[in-house]
Amino acid sequence: MKKYLLTLVVIGVSFSSFAQWKKKEEEKSGFDLNRLFAGGSIALGYGTGGVDGSSSFVIGANPEVGYTVAEWLDAGVAFNAIYNSIKYTDPNTLLRIKQTSFNYGAGVFLRGHPFSSFFVQVQPEYNWIAYKSKLLDMSGEIKETVNAASFLVGVGYGQRVVGEMNIFTVIMFDLATEKYSPYRDGYGRAVPIIRGGINFYFGKGKKR
Numbered sequence: 001m002k003k004y005l006l007t008l009v010v011i012g013v014s015f016s017s018f019a020q021w022k023k024k025e026e027e028k029s030g031f032d033l034n035r036l037f038a039g040g041s042i043a044l045g046y047g048t049g050g051v052d053g054s055s056s057f058v059i060g061a062n063p064e065v066g067y068t069v070a071e072w073l074d075a076g077v078a079f080n081a082i083y084n085s086i087k088y089t090d091p092n093t094l095l096r097i098k099q100t101s102f103n104y105g106a107g108v109f110l111r112g113h114p115f116s117s118f119f120v121q122v123q124p125e126y127n128w129i130a131y132k133s134k135l136l137d138m139s140g141e142i143k144e145t146v147n148a149a150s151f152l153v154g155v156g157y158g159q160r161v162v163g164e165m166n167i168f169t170v171i172m173f174d175l176a177t178e179k180y181s182p183y184r185d186g187y188g189r190a191v192p193i194i195r196g197g198i199n200f201y202f203g204k205g206k207k208r
Contacts, residue, residue, distance in 0.1 A: 032203075033202050033203035034162070034163040034201055034202070034203040035067055035068040035069075035162065035163070035201070036065075036066075036067050036201065036202045036203070037065070037066055037067070037068070037074075037076075037166065037199040037200060037201045037202065038063075038064070038065045038066075038199065038200065038202070039063070039064065039166070039197060039198050039199030039200055040061065040062050040063035040064050040078075040197050040198075040199075041061075041062045041064075041168070041170075041195040041196055041197025041198075042059070042060070042061055042062070042195065042196060042197065043058060043059060043060040043061070043062055043080070043082060043193055043194070043195050044058065044059055044193075044194050044195075045057070045058035045059075045183070045191045045192055045193050045194060046058070046191075047185060047189075047191045047192065054086075054087060054088035054089065054185060054187065055086070055087050055088075056084070056085065056086045056087075056185040056191050057084070057085045057086075058082060058083070058084045058085075058182065058183070058191060058193065059082070059083055060080055060081055060082030060083060061080070061081050061082075062078055062079065062080045062195060062197070063078070063079050064076055064077065064078040064079070064109070064199070065077055066109070066111075066199070068162050068201075071113075071162060072112060072113045072114065073110070073111070073112050073113070074109075074110070074111040074112075074113075075108070075109065075110050075111070076108070076109055077106065077107070077108055077109075078106065078107050078108070078109050078123060078125070079104075079105070079106045080103070080104065080105050080106070080107075080125070080127070081102075081103075081104050082102070082103050082104075082127075082182050083100070083101070083102055084100065084101045084102075084103070084182050085098070085099070085100045085101075086098070086099045086100075086185055087099075088185065088187065095135050096135065097133060097134070097135060098133075098134050099131060099132065099133045099134075100131070100132050101129050101130060101131045101132070101182060102129070102130050103127045103128060103129035103130070103182045104127070104128055105125050105126050105127030105128060106125065106126065107123055107124050107125030107126060107150075107152075108123070108124065109121060109122065109123040110122045110123075111156075113160065117157055117158065117159065117160075118155065118156070118157055119155070119156050119157075119158065119160075119168070119170075120153075120154075120155055120156075121152070121153070121154050121155070121156060121170055121172065122151075122152070122153055123151075123152040123153075123172070124149070124150070124151050124152070125149070125150045125151075125152065126147065126148075126149050126150075127147065127148055127149075127150060127181075127182055128145070128146075128147045129145070129146050129147065129148065129180055129182055130143070130144075130145050131143065131144045131145070131146065131180075146180040147180070148176075148178040148179070148180040148181045148182070149176055149178060149181075150174045150176050150178070150181050150182070150183055151174060151175045151176040152172040152173070152174055152175075152183070152193065153172060153173065153175055154170050154171050154172025154173060154193070155170065155171065156168050156169055156170030156171070157169055157170075162201070163201050163203070164200075164201055165198065165199065165200050165201065166198065166199040166201075167197075167198050168196070168197060168198075168199075169194070169195070169196040170194075170195050170196075171192055171193065171194050171195075172192075172193045172195070173190045173192060173193070174190050174191075174193075175190075
């Protein structure tokens, strides 16, 4: 928990420093429909490693709704539905295992834009996961439903025009270490999560 808080503090200080030297622009007071956006992304991840030939694959959808708080900062809520497949060898029994899962969850995000086209994203999530485990050399399977928290942090690139649209790609890693995180392989190693998506703003926004 301490490292999560430290990460948020560092990012917050960076954004705050950027805001101080950035040229001030006129902002509308109150709620602005032109700053409300909705859309989302797809998630894709693949990883291999180890002499045992372990591998993992992740694919999913991540709809989101957010608001541009300032020209350099977006905030909102995100949802997800993810399919995950992992193959690995148990180090104790040396049995080959295939584990698949389907999870759904929700979280909040902060997306800071300290530089043109580049951004930093922080996204804590909570997920519910339905697992299936199967020994590849034997019959039968085990089913289990669990839950896990994740703390995703990453960087991205995109074209963003407030009031119109935002096209982006982001790569993130789960800094949490929970066993059942959908973003970790059978050994608990973080799997890179690559998301590409698009958001559309409500209202008749004008280019700024």
